[in-house]
Amino acid sequence: MSKKTIYGIYDDEEILLKGVKFIRDKNIIIKDCITPFPVHGLDVAMGLKRTRLAIASFCYGTMGATLGITMMWYMMIKDWPMDFGGKPNWSLLHNLPAFIPITFECTVLCAAHLMVITFLLKGKILPGVVPYVPHERVSDDRFVMEIQTTEEESAHVSKMLTDSGAVELRTR
Template identity: 40%
Template sequence: MNTTEKYLVGVYDDEDEVLHAVTEVKGKGVKIEEVYTPFPIHGLDTAIGHPRTRIPIAAFLFGLTGLTCAQFLINYTMVFDWPMIIGGKDFFALPDWIPVTFEGTVLFTAFGMVFTFFVSNSLWPGKTPKTFDLRSTDDKFIMTINMGTNKKSEAEIEEILKASGAIEVNVKQF
């Protein structure tokens, strides 16, 4: 089954204009899918209505997993598998294990966050990205509206976008 999604794409010139346009368009009952910008705009995520990210929780859990794995590996190798007395110290010498534990924690966190980034942004091999307008990487600000999730007609939403300051309004189908 080949279904296509239809989007209205509003193109803006200025960052303040697009930030003001988001509140204006949402105030008229239009659900905004996403806004693509060439650089971050402070307050845009809250204006669109994105929930607070859970990335710090994922980073903490990856770090905790790395800490646990590093401690288990060191404990297994130095206490159970091949216990050696080095410099007159106990088998269980926790202060000596801190550097390896730190490195294991950082390693698991780094690889876990890269994996989380790719999964959360749907960036896997063979995936073709939805490119609404190539100018969003250079100097334009792109507001996308999914027509399937809005109750207003295409003409009404196009008028709302033009009234909010869009220099162009295009239709894209994927």
């Protein structure tokens, strides 16, 4: 049984959305869809789970806030307390108001950058990566549905793709 990947090429996102439902109803597993822009409802139609990127960002932000406060506490209260204009730095509680701006900046710094890094690593979006582009206009105005199947079943899958509205088929 040799494996085969079939790409159904659509020319409209609404036809692709209907196609995704049609194909899934026929119990064919869709490997992926490649679109030139985010198509709303596509992830739901494909049955993708919600991304946890926002939760990750919240955790990174909390970590950033903790790091920021700990850093300032260590430097200004623990390691080398100083008397600035009669406002001594001897307790975290008394100094907290002055620490708020930097705590906030540290929160944002960590939440934003670590989230972006997570996004890049999870999607393997990195400089030097050369992707396989199934259709030269997939980033322009073509919508691609990718189905992994076997040599035997390819005829059936191809027919289903054409029935669902694909204007062109490509195999790999």
